[in-house]
Amino acid sequence: MDIPATRGIPTSVVEKTAIRKIAIRIVPFVALMFFINFLDRTAISFAAPNGMEADLGLTAAQFGFASGVFFIGYLVLEVPSNLALHKFGARIWLARIMITWGIVSLLFTWVQNYPQLVGLRFLLGIAEAGFFPGAILFLSTWVPARHRGKMLALFYLAQPLTSVIGSPLAGWLMTHEGLLGGLAGWRFMFLCVSIPAIIVGILCLFVLKDKPSQAKWLDEDEKLWLEGALAKENKEKRGGDGHAKGGLRAAFGSGRVWMLAAVYFGFIYGLYALSFFLPTIIDGFQEQFGTTFDLFQKGMITAIPYFPAAVVLYFWSRDAFRRGVRVWHIAVPALVGGLSIPVALYMNSPAATIAVIAVTACAIFAALPNFWTVPTQFLTGAAAAAGVALINTIGNLGGFAAPYITGVVSGWTGGYQVPMFIVGFFMVLSSVLMFVLGRNTKRNEQRDADAAAQATTTTTQESHA
16 A cells, blocks of 8 residues: 655646645644644643542542543544534634633533543543544645645644653643632643633634635635645546545445555554553553652653654654655554554663653554555545545544543552553564555455456457457
């Protein structure tokens, strides 16, 4: 399975300037939205070991369930939300999503017990439903396929950078115990991270445009080139009747879509097991190694694995952009991450543990942006909206399973070694499935090419006869 790259394709001046303007005007803002999104959904991981678990009387299993129930709410409205975005436009719908989740996130400041925490996490999932696949779909309507991998890599940089910047920031915010009306540090942190979502959601209405023709910052020739390139791609993905192949049925009936969803499940399982429990693992260094860190230091340590992950994400995606995305650009990182994560908790020092976790983080973030170049290569229109949402929906079952299973199994076993082996299993499985998908795709492409060649030969023979 090869995704088209720029090799051998001349790039015009208009194309270069159009893509450069999108990279400056659109991608950073959408990446900022993603930054806030990931910080809001993972803020609970910083709060839990730093006062919330004690104040609310949470067990590891309860924390895991509260973390994961977010994804149940997310899954309920994922596909409908993305279809609504396709109908009403990204500008209005993404703004609605951000403002709604900002309001729900704000309510965590005053949560009093476990049932309230679970209820708010469920509502937060409902509020955020459709944001990530909607952002992916939005970028695909602005950027032709040959440039999409590069743009998605820039967009995806926001996720590791959320931890690089957000972890120390969360630690610093939690040191402000009692600053505002006697709020506990973790409550003050929730208050501060929720407000940007509301502000940026309002700004979204003014900054984003639904399509290139509406952008005043593009020249007319740039608009014409973008619309022509995108229209040509969509036509190639449509049937002879001019409709997206199969519409919604194409997405839900596609074996490729379902296999990609299974691959994504493994990635998300690894990502959220790491995101939700890394601060707790670091908090356990005191008992495991006899080391003590203050809140800001814990935040800085949590950030360490994500800085090299951001660097690897950029250069790995850059290589994929130049070569064209290959199966190994996605499958090899999944394999490396799956094999490395169980090793982390057998290290004999905090530094060695964080170093191995950094390898896992690098692997996960190397694979993710390249993975998302695949679905929009064979789906368009409503089928693309449904397909991307379906992959994200099934994949995000891992977002529920990872924290819940990790919390339950760690409670049973008294540690995180066994849960990390489970993480490793799912990531290795994603690697295997990606290799299988690539092999099957090549086989089908060869079969179609042979059939086309045979049809051409038959037609030629008949014309000569």
